[in-house]
Amino acid sequence: MVDKYRTYILLEQGLSENTREAYLRDVRKFLDYLKDENIDVKDVNLEVIHRFSWTLVDIGISQRSIARQHSALRSFFKFLVLDGFIDSDPTELLESPKKSKHLPEVLTLEEVDAIISTIDLSQPFGQRDRAIIEMLYSCGLRVSELCNLKLSDLFLDEGFIRVVGKGDKQRLVPVSPRAEQELKLWFIDRNAITPKDGEEDYVFLSERRRQHLSRITVFHNIRLYAEAAGITKTISPHTFRHTFATHLLEGGANLRAIQAMLGHESIATTEIYTHIDRSFLRRQILDYFPRNKEK
Numbered sequence: 001m002v003d004k005y006r007t008y009i010l011l012e013q014g015l016s017e018n019t020r021e022a023y024l025r026d027v028r029k030f031l032d033y034l035k036d037e038n039i040d041v042k043d044v045n046l047e048v049i050h051r052f053s054w055t056l057v058d059i060g061i062s063q064r065s066i067a068r069q070h071s072a073l074r075s076f077f078k079f080l081v082l083d084g085f086i087d088s089d090p091t092e093l094l095e096s097p098k099k100s101k102h103l104p105e106v107l108t109l110e111e112v113d114a115i116i117s118t119i120d121l122s123q124p125f126g127q128r129d130r131a132i133i134e135m136l137y138s139c140g141l142r143v144s145e146l147c148n149l150k151l152s153d154l155f156l157d158e159g160f161i162r163v164v165g166k167g168d169k170q171r172l173v174p175v176s177p178r179a180e181q182e183l184k185l186w187f188i189d190r191n192a193i194t195p196k197d198g199e200e201d202y203v204f205l206s207e208r209r210r211q212h213l214s215r216i217t218v219f220h221n222i223r224l225y226a227e228a229a230g231i232t233k234t235i236s237p238h239t240f241r242h243t244f245a246t247h248l249l250e251g252g253a254n255l256r257a258i259q260a261m262l263g264h265e266s267i268a269t270t271e272i273y274t275h276i277d278r279s280f281l282r283r284q285i286l287d288y289f290p291r292n293k294e295k
Contacts, residue, residue: 001041001085002027008079025252026072033255041080045090049073059245059258062106070094105233107243109290112137115235118228124189124207129221131179131186132204132213136237138179138291139163140244140262143215143237150201156180159282165263172278173261174285176292251288257281 005027009020033052034041049070056066074091081089107115116133119126135146145163153162159180160172175183183203195202195210202212218237226235233239241262248258261281286292 002031004083005076005079008083009075012075022068023072023075025250026069027076028252029069029249029255030073030076036254036256042086044077046093049090049094055255055259056249058264059249059255059262060242061246061249062242065246105235105239105242106246107231107233107235107239109247111229111231111233112240112243114229115222115225115231118225125221127182127186127189128204129225131182132218133222133225133240134179134182135175136240137244138176138285138289139173140241141173142166142241143218146237147204147213147215147218149203151203152201154183154203156183160278163263169263171260171263172281174278174282176285176289178291247290248284248288251290253284253288254280257284261285 002024006020006024009015009023015023030052031041033055034044034048037048039048053066053070056069070091074089074094077086077089077091080086112133116130119129119133121127121130132146135141135149136143139161141149141163142165145165148164149161153164155161155172156175159175161175163171163173165171186204190203190205193205193207193210195205199205199211204213205211206213206217215237222235222237226233245258245262248261249255257280261284
């Protein structure tokens, strides 16, 4: 079906090569979603497409990207009607989201690297801040989750960390090899800090206060590094979480896996994806995260 659709859009006038490739990626994402939900493409209706769209919203995908996804689905279902595979087009009444003035910012991999490159490793906090940004980006953590991350939550030999999210819900998140490397380098500097009583188990410490970092400190430092990198986008710790989800989705990762890693429940259903195998989550990071495709 996808191969026939590829031929169709190749012959359709007005679509650039980039647009054709984007449409094919978007259609594959939708078909993977249908497979996960045990829905036959012939049974797709507007409600199914809305549920799929809410899943994208749930993981922080921008309205602009969702609008492009809708364009791909309109093209795909038009093809299915013309091909005689289905009788009616479920996208006829589909409305794309209105463009918001407050779209979440998403960084490119080059912008992430540019921000990290501005960090002065000769400073006592340099390696710590490199590890912080890499963990925000490579694990999709909320800033509160990062600040509260503990040494006892790290299972680096297995390639996972345990994250305590909203409502004290725990989840296991795969760690990319790059994030592991930055953490281990930070531990060398961390060993020189004597934490205050009760602060010994926290991963990220302030060398002056000898206690775990505050959210404000992380916000402030990230803004300074982004400005130093010449990036004019409005950057916050949450920007890296949006970027993590977007890069995984664009790379081809499974939607449910992304939701599980972010610690989200589906908006469309109330299912929590605890049944997803940990080795499957790990493969999503290793296979689809751009940080692991640099070589």
